Amino acid sequence: MVQLVPVTTTRLGEHLPLLDLLPDSQPLAWVRSGEGLVGWGTYATTTVSGPHRFADARHWWQKQLEKFAVNNTVHGSGTGPVLFASFSFSPEDVSVLVIPQVVVGTKSGKSWMTWIGSDSQPDLKTEPDHFQMVKCNGMSNHKLISYGKKEFQLRLQEFNVAI
Numbered sequence: 001m002v003q004l005v006p007v008t009t010t011r012l013g014e015h016l017p018l019l020d021l022l023p024d025s026q027p028l029a030w031v032r033s034g035e036g037l038v039g040w041g042t043y044a045t046t047t048v049s050g051p052h053r054f055a056d057a058r059h060w061w062q063k064q065l066e067k068f069a070v071n072n073t074v075h076g077s078g079t080g081p082v083l084f085a086s087f088s089f090s091p092e093d094v095s096v097l098v099i100p101q102v103v104v105g106t107k108s109g110k111s112w113m114t115w116i117g118s119d120s121q122p123d124l125k126t127e128p129d130h131f132q133m134v135k136c137n138g139m140s141n142h143k144l145i146s147y148g149k150k151e152f153q154l155r156l157q158e159f160n161v162a163i
Contacts, residue, residue, distance in 0.1 A: 018035075019031060027040055053087065074112045079112055
């Protein structure tokens with residue numbers, strides 16, 4: 001008998017905006033106006049190409065779903081196992097499919113997390129990796145600058161001293 005892989009989806013409370021949850025390495029995202037899905041880690045991935053790439057992708061995804069034992073207490077669009085895909089326009093080019101290890105979603109003020117495997121619920125970041133400040137040089141000359149946490153704290157101290 002085949003051992004099924006556990007997939008768990010549960011509601012979340014307060015958390016950072018979706019894009020701030022993403023790691024620097026190989027993030028996946030489908031977000032609009034703060035709602036959508038973000039994912040990270042790779043449970044499985046494949047590539048497809050050729051004139052039958054869409055059918056091949058569907059077949060691969062169905063085979064992956066057969067391996068899962070899903071426990072989904074949220075039951076909504078974007079919950080449970082999720083496939084991120086980037087399809088080429090040309091049949092000759094490669095299309096990429098990724099099933100992330102962890103997915104966090106937000107829709108209509110409700111959030112959830114799905115993770116694959118028997119590990120306990122993954123921890124989410126509690127603060128973003130990067131912070132942004134607006135640098136102003138005169139009335140119309142300003143730009144948005146992104147800093148890591150330590151550099152941001154240094155710049156903030158410099159700003160506070162200047163005031």
